[in-house]
């Protein structure tokens with residue numbers, strides 16, 4: 317079985333974008349406006365149509381079985397508007413994912429967006445996590461370490477600001493993928509530099525914190541192959557040594573996992589060489605940041621299954637762990653959702 321632990325609903329019907337545009341218009345008239353949740357009129361047929369020629373087709377073509385599916389990350393936009401803006405927007409986005417998991421229970425398992433706002437209370441995020449896990453049967457969430465959208469003025473992940481949310485994650489036994497959203501700082505390209513910087517930053521913030529000691533069972537996935545971390549593993553090990561920290565294995569590697577959203581063979585080869593197999597989860601992030609075909613190979617850049625399969629050093633057992641076993645360990649609620657698979 318092959319579990320893709322990182323997929324986004326990037327192909328939603330236009331009504332979703334129209335809803336967001338309406339929110340932005342309301343904010344332009346009054347930044348503090350309370351909005352109304354309102355309706356999002358999207359039929360089941362429209363939902364089916366939005367994924368059948370896209371994520372579902374690619375699952376079938378590439379031979380992956382199930383995707384842990386979350387709302388479009390670049391649209392989370394936690395820097396836009398106020399707490400109500402984020403709450404209603406997030407609820408609608410998560411409800412669409414829930415409907416897709418009902419329409420295609422064999423193909424999609426939900427992970428939720430959170431209604432964060434920069435430096436705001438995490439109470440709404442805790443409530444939404446509970447709703448999505450307990451009522452919708454989701455198995456994970458995407459936690460944004462920089463809800464400002466590129467200005468980096470939130471407390472680091474080791475700050476007690478985040479602890480109420482971590483407590484809820486541990487109580488519900490769900491992991492978080494640490495995932496930023498769109499960027500409003502022109503110094504960054506969203507998926508080229510902002511995402512990868514954020515992934516690298518997340519690792520360093522966790523390394524210099526006591527989060528994994530304070531919450532021994534907490535689990536984080538750092539997406540996009542862990543940003544620059546695997547490539548610079550020696551730097552991080554050396555910094556840990558200089559800071560008189562325990563080894564990274566002891567400090568973080570029972571709690572921190574990397575996905576395989578790395579879009580070329582040498583990158584995957586390095587990832588699996590450097591990072592322990594138990595800490596690597598298969599993912600493609602399709603349909604996401606890079607959608608084209610690599611002219612050097614003739615295959616889609618984001619067809620990451622191919623790179624894992626073609627790696628020469630991993631044993632079949634290690635490949636199986638990356639493709640499914642590790643995901644079942646990290647997403648502890650996943651096994652129940654997989655039924656007889």
Ligand SMILES: [Zn+2]
Pocket residue numbers: 322324389495539601604
């Ligand atoms: Zn993503």
